Amino acid sequence: MGFESNDYQTTLKSRISLSGVGVHGGQPVSIHFSPADADTGIVFSVMRDGRQPVELRALVSEIGGTDLCTVLGDPAGVHVATVEHLMAAIFGLGIDNLLIEVDGSEVPILDGSAESFVHAFERAGFETQSIKRRYIRVLKPVRIENGASWAEFRPYDGTRFEVEIDFDSPAIGRQSFATDINPGIFRRDISRARTFGFMKDVERLWAAGYALGSSLENSVVIGDDHRVINMEGLRHPDEFVRHKMLDSLGDLALAGACFIGCFRSFRGGHKLNAAALRRLLSDRTAFEIVETTRRERGRMAEMIAVNAPVYAPWML
Template identity: 55%
Template sequence: MRGFIGARQTTLASEIALTGTGVHSGAPVSIILYPADSDTGLRFLLSNGDADSTEIAADQRWVTGVTLCTVLGDGNGASVATVEHLLAALRGLGVDNALIEIDSAEVPIMDGSAARFVEAIDEVGLAELDAPRRYLKILKTVSVEDGGAYGELSPYNGFHIDVEIDFVANVIGQQRIDLDINPGSFRRELSRARTFGFMKDVERLWAAGLALGASLDNTVAIGDDRVINREGLRFPDEFVRHKALDAVGDLALAGAPILGAYKSSCGGHRLNSLVLKALFADEDAWTLVDAPRPSREIRHAELSHLAAVNFAAERS
């Protein structure tokens, strides 16, 4: 399997505490990421410092909003927004299990990318657990058309992203990124790409109660067909890289690392969510498989051979 991370599940080696601001709410936010046991998955704990805390799994079944960000809700009024960058960092670095305690209704935007989350995870490192890593294997192509957007998940021996965007604004235009996702490529190619927006939309968003915490410190601002931020872009194609970052985070809501290729054109959070819903609606399109666990007798040099393993397609 390309981008092979490991045969066993992982969690954080120790807890991580971060503070920031919600990009839409403008409110201060504190989060603590805790290590978690095998098969916990990625879960949010909405805490007000009392016994009425609510847990919401990072799962596509709990998506309640896809306008400008991805929102998870429990159906009873509790919700957490802008989860995609943090989930992208966790999935991109191969973290299978973590409990994310948050004291607000929105994950902090940090610098508009996943870079701070990646740095924090790298600072504490990962701990390997005893249970085998479980993958969601794509068995056949599932596709969705939504207006002028198109997305699909198809079989692939690894995790691959192919994202294309096409904006009228010349500063963006048509851009595409196409790469295998593993911890190294995620850090280098996607983690630092920031969210972006158009200055002409600011007043409309403010009137709708959105983007109240947006600033040049956390958003690439586009005005009069130029980038307003003094430092410019981090990549010539930072816009499509951020769309790919969002896709990795939204696809983390599959509930397990994906063995498959994701392709999208002119998409965003809504399209990413629709493709996952279409996938799970077709029971013949996917299966869950455990990574093969190498015996202790296998020499370290031979572990690279595991990258070519094709998992059996037995449903579990």
């Protein structure tokens, strides 16, 4: 399975910080990551102009918006936006417990991928905790459709993503990427894939007061001639679909635990990812909570059903 190298929960060894700009508001923002106790989960602490910070759990029940990015909290009130790249790094590296302090309403976009978060977490180091890691194991297929787009969970003996996209632009076209997920694969094949967009759409968003922090330093941009205008080109020939997979990991990290199963999507996005996750977690016959047990050294781990933690992800 995806994270078999560690049966126990993990957090960071030390506090670490990053700074950048928010891709939508264009404002400078700092973010601080601190170790957290076992069974804490991932918690955002949103600072508000000198007032008491507000805590938002990284759970699907806290999603307040999915139009341009994934937003936790109330978009008209206290919230933190663009959490998907950070959450993908947390999911991909198998971090279970973390306190994240943000001094603004957006996670910094950095280079538009998850690579900077990966490097920061590796600098801080990882600490194994004394409590077993719990997983959401998919027991039966669960599917959701929206026009030509669809997403589904299927039982699978591992943690797997299969993502396919289909764009009219010849710069992208139809691309697919499928892989089991573990920290090594995430670092190498997914973490560096950057967000992307079309110049005509970026100009429209700028005019409407959005994407004010977007630039060629944090986005792959496709021009009106259907060519990538970034001087350095692409990091992967299929960077577009790899970034869509990165987004999917980040959105599904809001389950509150890693899952054992296969997630598949076609022409998906934040809204569809969130809807599929809600559909899965709303059906208690579709999943169970399990943890690993090893009866003999060297033998393959078995999974046993357990009682759920207090921050149960299906409390929608």
